[in-house]
Amino acid sequence: MIKPLADRLRPTNFDEVAGQAHLVGKNGILRRLTERGRIPNLIFYGPPGTGKTTVAKIISQISGMQLFMLNATTASVADVKEILTSTENMFSENGTLLYLDEIQSFNKKQQQSLLEFMEDGRITLIASTTENPYYYVYNALLSRSSVFEFKSVTADECVPTLKRAITMLNADFGTKKYADEALLKGVAAACGGDVRMAIGVIENAFYICDGEITDEAVKSLIPSVVGHYDRNGDVHYNHLSCLQKSIRGSDPDAAVFYLAKILASGDLLSACRRILVIANEDVGCAYPVAASIAYACCESAKAVGLPEAAIPLANAVCILATAPKSNSAYLAYHRAVEDIEKGLGTDIPEHLKSPDFKGYLYPHDYENNYVIQDYLPAELVGRKYYEFGNNKTEQAAKTYYNMIRDRAKSKK
Numbered sequence: 001m002i003k004p005l006a007d008r009l010r011p012t013n014f015d016e017v018a019g020q021a022h023l024v025g026k027n028g029i030l031r032r033l034t035e036r037g038r039i040p041n042l043i044f045y046g047p048p049g050t051g052k053t054t055v056a057k058i059i060s061q062i063s064g065m066q067l068f069m070l071n072a073t074t075a076s077v078a079d080v081k082e083i084l085t086s087t088e089n090m091f092s093e094n095g096t097l098l099y100l101d102e103i104q105s106f107n108k109k110q111q112q113s114l115l116e117f118m119e120d121g122r123i124t125l126i127a128s129t130t131e132n133p134y135y136y137v138y139n140a141l142l143s144r145s146s147v148f149e150f151k152s153v154t155a156d157e158c159v160p161t162l163k164r165a166i167t168m169l170n171a172d173f174g175t176k177k178y179a180d181e182a183l184l185k186g187v188a189a190a191c192g193g194d195v196r197m198a199i200g201v202i203e204n205a206f207y208i209c210d211g212e213i214t215d216e217a218v219k220s221l222i223p224s225v226v227g228h229y230d231r232n233g234d235v236h237y238n239h240l241s242c243l244q245k246s247i248r249g250s251d252p253d254a255a256v257f258y259l260a261k262i263l264a265s266g267d268l269l270s271a272c273r274r275i276l277v278i279a280n281e282d283v284g285c286a287y288p289v290a291a292s293i294a295y296a297c298c299e300s301a302k303a304v305g306l307p308e309a310a311i312p313l314a315n316a317v318c319i320l321a322t323a324p325k326s327n328s329a330y331l332a333y334h335r336a337v338e339d340i341e342k343g344l345g346t347d348i349p350e351h352l353k354s355p356d357f358k359g360y361l362y363p364h365d366y367e368n369n370y371v372i373q374d375y376l377p378a379e380l381v382g383r384k385y386y387e388f389g390n391n392k393t394e395q396a397a398k399t400y401y402n403m404i405r406d407r408a409k410s411k412k
Helices: 029-035 052-063 077-088 108-119 139-143 155-173 181-190 195-208 215-221 236-248 252-264 268-286 289-304 310-322 328-341 392-410
Strands: 042-045 066-071 096-101 124-129 146-149
Touching: 029 052, 042 052, 052 066, 052 096, 052 124, 066 077, 077 096, 077 108, 108 124, 108 139, 155 181, 155 195, 181 195, 181 215, 195 215, 236 252, 236 268, 236 310, 252 268, 252 310, 268 289, 268 310, 268 328, 268 392, 289 310
Parallel strands: 042 124, 042 146, 066 096, 096 124
Antiparallel strands: none
């Protein structure tokens, strides 16, 4: 039986991988780690068809590790244990490499159970996901792994693979069919960086065309949920960026346009995630209820599904775009992170430590539910992370904040 074309075209070394130069190019960090014999536990995340499984297989080949592959949507921890049992009596000098696809389908308990096998060295884990691992992967597993992002493959990066596909099909059937390079770029762009999908489109077009593969054939084969056939189309993830920047720039017309582009691709979840981020990052403290509105609209969208999901999401986008803006909380957080990364503030104040809380003053026992005391570690006392934004809501909060502090100072 002939293997699927996408499998036959699967790269066998890093040089053949489409895109991902930041990971597996000549100076790619993942390539350098692998070629120097350093294979840590890894988490790959990114859109479908961007090479996550392929790179895992190449790592196995270079390292000499025995590769086992499971999909978390159908597998269980028992399957992992069965793999370990089957390898106990086998000679595997270079170790066992487990590739677990769609790890987000494992619940917290299942992910926790993997730690035992990782920590005692019985397996080296490569987990992959199309979701953001910082939301869907258990923290303890993340802390024991190196996380690498696979990016959508650009049209130019995908074209060489599509040319190889046509060459291989011509060799199979003794034909001399061909395609214009502009058409190949169009297919790659329309498939949103999914190389596997683009190969499928070209393969089907090859069968229905005589001689030249035509625009008409290709257009009829690209799934409508991917988006419009556009030779100069933007990568889907750029649209998410455009959506956020339009809302941040208070342009509801542009924001609705980019929302429509995203939903035309069928990616409801990405639109919801980005809207929730925008509500908190860009609107933030200037209009605190925006986060609740965005959440309610996104949950409504997920409940009704497409195409009706566009209605609550358009509502959220227009509200966020026309709302006052503030990134004061976002900036405060990152200022705090900078101090943490410098190693500051490791010793928390004694009066905040449980169980005794010696010397702690309970604010509700005081006027205005406020009393002056230090909460930051000693070396950071006086540090200002949050600065009130120049908007009505935060300025009102600032006025109240200064009032209760001044009154508390006057009573000391």
